[in-house]
Amino acid sequence: MEKKRNLHIGWLVTAMVVVLLIIDQWIKLYIKTHFCLGESVRVTDWFFIDFIENNGMAWGMSFIGKFWLSLLRSVAIVALIVYLYRIIRRGTHRLLYIILVALVLTGAIGNMIDSMFYGLMFTASSPYYVSYMVPFGDGYAPFFMGKVVDMFRFPFFSYTWPEWVPFWGGQQGTFFDPVFNFADACVSVGIISMLLFCRKELEQLGGNDKKKGEKKETSTQADKKETSVNKKGSKEDNKEDKK
Structure with a gap:
């Protein structure tokens, strides 16, 4: 199903x-x-085909x-x-x-x-x-x-930046150009x-990458521990053989 x-x-x-x-x-x-x-x-005052x-x-x-x-x-x-x-x-x-x-x-x-x-x-x-x-x-x-x-262009309205605004002061602009x-x-x-309606899925997407990294790190640490244990075991076996 x-x-x-x-x-x-x-x-x-x-x-x-x-x-x-x-x-x-x-x-x-x-x-x-x-x-x-x-x-x-010009289609309307706020819609142009350019x-x-x-x-x-x-x-x-x-x-x-x-x-x-x-x-x-x-x-x-x-x-x-x-x-x-x-x-x-x-x-x-x-x-x-x-x-x-x-x-x-x-x-x-x-x-x-x-x-x-x-x-x-x-x-x-x-x-x-x-x-x-x-x-x-x-x-x-x-x-x-x-x-x-x-x-498509939608110039909804025009505006002028206040004179005190750095760089753009006094300049005219259009939203949305x-x-x-x-x-x-x-x-x-x-x-x-x-971004508005699927935050859960986006968090899961980021969380999956984090989990993969954690799993990889955990497996690496486990491999290191296993290797060290094997080395210790082999050393002890060698000591017993010498005795």
Whole structure:
């Protein structure tokens, strides 16, 4: 019965990931092939569609090279897939936690698809013309070096820093100004929701690592004790033989 339940959860999570990836890629493909780079469309006063591309992580962040970032993202995706498979198979975690982990995985895969294939499939985006698809391999960048497509911006309100604030005094700002995509939203919603509603599972995750370390330390100490006992025993045997 439990195996059947875990199997159903596995299929549910797989279907969810596939559907969300289709939504993410449909949005990106539409923007990529219908907008010029930097083009902006005002939907409401607090919602804009701004087409930009970035080499970095979620929300346009970048602090390491593109290749290493793609490699790091690949390792993280594999680790998440293995972890998700294990917790579904064990059946020891709540469905909410499993769904949120899958949500983070979906976002990571969504942006990874951009990096892996968009550079091979499309011409480079430009402020002067719309990008279009080309024969696979004839695009603007090699494998792993494609740019991530971002489009959503929500400038809810503007503000001015007080003059007494160091560095930013008197400067104007907007909340919330970063441009992001659907995959970024999946990652952010998944992580924030886990921090708010799945503290028990996160504590267990940290506790398991701690227990493994304690077990390893205990086994090492036991091995040392056993070795010392064996040495003492052999010394006593040698003394008796000499007598």
